[in-house]
Amino acid sequence: MNNKPELHTALSPALLHLYDISNSVVVIIDVFRATSTIASALYNGAKCVIPVDSVPKAIEISKSIDGIAAGERDGRVAEGLLHGNSPLEYSRDFIENKTLVLTTTNGTRLLHMSLEKGADTIISGSFPNISAVCDFLITENKNVLLGCAGWKDRFNLEDTLFAGAVISRIKNSFTIHCDSSLMAETMFEKYKDGLMKFAPNLTHYHRLVERFGLIDDIKFCLTNDVANVLPLYHEGKLVAK
């Protein structure tokens, strides 16, 4: 008999309701750039990252705990904040031993939705910490939901490609009967040797690079294991496990 745990992929937060995640590890995926930035900050020694869904909340919480409030709206540092959503801002010199209070839209919303639906465990995933994510999922040996944060509920390919990358590494340890996962893995296999070359085809690339010149962010966000740490959610905070 096949006793492997199940793995599914939700291509958008608007599809999360289709999955029972009460016994699952949910991987929050927001490749450009929230979950890459979370990996970067924790890898560089941040005490923790507190994900919040609004700028006022980021300011309020960061003041109360002497943290760094950060976030962007429409690709620029949000009004009232001094720091943005680039993984490259969070060098060790700057972030070590500090708490980052990060406001993002898509990733934070999916995380809170997963909490409300009673996820067993929540972690965040991105190419910069893909090995840590895969190792954790295999060790836990529980059901997995790969949750793509998308963009305002729309499907996006960079999150799907990361889901596919995870599947291609760990599929032998899971039961996978899910067209979303099959598609994600197929897309990843097709483009895995040239993610940067493929990137200009992504709708998100246009926003980040052509409008805001963030090509170095894109490179970081598409590079494996440059911030290889496991962000685990616990009582309102993502901490390095």
Add this chain to the structure above:
Amino acid sequence: MNNKPELHTALSPALLHLYDISNSVVVIIDVFRATSTIASALYNGAKCVIPVDSVPKAIEISKSIDGIAAGERDGRVAEGLLHGNSPLEYSRDFIENKTLVLTTTNGTRLLHMSLEKGADTIISGSFPNISAVCDFLITENKNVLLGCAGWKDRFNLEDTLFAGAVISRIKNSFTIHCDSSLMAETMFEKYKDGLMKFAPNLTHYHRLVERFGLIDDIKFCLTNDVANVLPLYHEGKLVAK
């Protein structure tokens, strides 16, 4: 300047709300098997197909107009009906000059959702009538939404592959900036020369073939232009345009 109309792909009815379809032609896609069956019936001379969302409604309407009530639940002819949801049931001998009252779940629901959202024009699409669909979309020269009916709101690959097939044929006539469409076309291009060989990987294939032995249905549903007619929705009915 680029004055081409826009084309988007909605991968599930649960994502339809993201698109403004008030000026769009919506293509309802339910490859296994509702929209293939609709094409088959109209191609073989049915007067029209009335899509309804329940068995009692199918019975009631068919009685009032002396039509053929048809539909399945869980892969078998539904209780109270004599005919199912196989495109092969609707030969010319049987269906010519008759009205088919067809109850399906996913396709009918998406059609009604599109109506409620004020779609400009609604047609149904499947591999058996792909050329008629593409010709119509190019002639109309309006915005297009390719609507995948999926399975109980879940993403499925056969509907996505059909969306990709349409995109690969008509993309030069449209503006397409949509990761869903890019993914659909990429998947189709990868598997276009062996759809039947790829089919066993689809979750739906298992239900239809391994449980119910409907391999001939699958073959029909994956064959181009074997029922090349354009089903156009008008006042509660799909009629051959």
